Amino acid sequence: MQVNNLLFLIPDYIDKDHNFIDVFGFQIYYYAIAITLGMLTCVLAVIPLFKRRGMKPDFLLDLMIGIIPCSIVCARLWYVLFDIKSFHSFKEVIDIRSGGLAIYGGVAGGALGIVIVCLIHKKSITKVFDFGAVMLPLGQAIGRWGNYFNQEVYGAVDPKAIGFPISVYIQDAGEYHYALFFWESVANIILFALLYLFLFKYRGKRNGYATAFYFIGYGVIRAIMEPLRDAQYNLPLFGSETLGSEWASILLILGGLAVLAAVFVRDFNDCGKNFKKYFAYMFAGKKEPQKAVRNKAEHTAPSEAAAKDSENGALPVGKVRSLKVSKSDKTDAETPENTQKQ
Numbered sequence: 001m002q003v004n005n006l007l008f009l010i011p012d013y014i015d016k017d018h019n020f021i022d023v024f025g026f027q028i029y030y031y032a033i034a035i036t037l038g039m040l041t042c043v044l045a046v047i048p049l050f051k052r053r054g055m056k057p058d059f060l061l062d063l064m065i066g067i068i069p070c071s072i073v074c075a076r077l078w079y080v081l082f083d084i085k086s087f088h089s090f091k092e093v094i095d096i097r098s099g100g101l102a103i104y105g106g107v108a109g110g111a112l113g114i115v116i117v118c119l120i121h122k123k124s125i126t127k128v129f130d131f132g133a134v135m136l137p138l139g140q141a142i143g144r145w146g147n148y149f150n151q152e153v154y155g156a157v158d159p160k161a162i163g164f165p166i167s168v169y170i171q172d173a174g175e176y177h178y179a180l181f182f183w184e185s186v187a188n189i190i191l192f193a194l195l196y197l198f199l200f201k202y203r204g205k206r207n208g209y210a211t212a213f214y215f216i217g218y219g220v221i222r223a224i225m226e227p228l229r230d231a232q233y234n235l236p237l238f239g240s241e242t243l244g245s246e247w248a249s250i251l252l253i254l255g256g257l258a259v260l261a262a263v264f265v266r267d268f269n270d271c272g273k274n275f276k277k278y279f280a281y282m283f284a285g286k287k288e289p290q291k292a293v294r295n296k297a298e299h300t301a302p303s304e305a306a307a308k309d310s311e312n313g314a315l316p317v318g319k320v321r322s323l324k325v326s327k328s329d330k331t332d333a334e335t336p337e338n339t340q341k342q
Contacts, residue, residue: 013169019149031146038142042135070113071106078105126207133214134195141188147181155180191217208263215256223249
């Protein structure tokens with residue numbers, strides 16, 4: 001174990017034969033600890049955001065019950081499908097302790113878990129998606145350190161052997177490789193900080209923006225990192241020579257742009273002429289005015305009803321016309337003389 005960088009005080013590698021904790025004969029790998037720590041950190045970090053956005057923290061437990069198993073299953077399934085030629089039996093497919101979880105599959109599985117839980121509890125799916133989009137970069141940033149402990153998913157050879165945080169030592173190769181895990185971890189922390197600050201300050205009632213920003217931001221990060229990986233970690237597309245992870249990054253960016261365009265058009269139609277004003281409130285951290293949404297039905301229905309009533313000679317809907325009765329219009333029955341006669 002060698003330390004070249006006194007600033008970070010992190011060794012250039014962890015011995016692959018001792019990258020676990022032994023508990024009564026059961027080996028708990030540092031990789032699993034990193035992923036678990038990432039999940040727990042996300043749960044703790046999202047609680048203030050839940051309270052800020054009017055969600056009950058108790059709902060988190062139900063979300064975790066749905067998200068965690070779906071994420072693990074889909075992450076493994078994604079990894080197997082993209083490198084299916086390497087698996088020869090069902091036992092190898094389900095053996096996740098040997099490694100092999102794809103982050104894209106984990107994200108897709110987490111989204112599926114959110115949809116299922118929200119449908120059961122009748123919660124807004126897009127609102128919960130925004131919470132998940134903010135927390136994902138944090139979990140990914142911490143989980144990436146599992147690659148450090150396993151000495152995997154690294155970059156090309158570092159000819160200068162600078163050491164951490166530029167490169168890490170790979171025992172099997174006997175040389176230094178660029179520490180892509182650390183670079184991506186830092187990028188994810190930055191993305192998390194920006195998204196968390198945005199959603200914490202955002203006081204509007206419109207959901208979907210944080211989700212779109214995550215797709216775009218994380219897609220850009222992965223699009224930059226994928227070509228830098230060592231060739232053995234570029235997952236082929238269904239066993240072909242096409243790099244599936246690069247295409248997934250591009251699709252992620254395009255999907256984020258599509259979501260952003262969809263929510264933008266939705267809110268433009270809702271706000272009408274006051275679109276710029278209400279968006280200024282939303283993104284400046286101010287509370288959105290009560291009359292931010294222009295409901296077309298509420299505005300058009302009365303006018304149509306008024307037009308029909310005017311054709312029929314009736315009073316306009318929603319208006320009261322005061323009728324002034326002149327003295328000459330009074331009936332004889334209302335005069336004092338006629339009252340006495342009666």
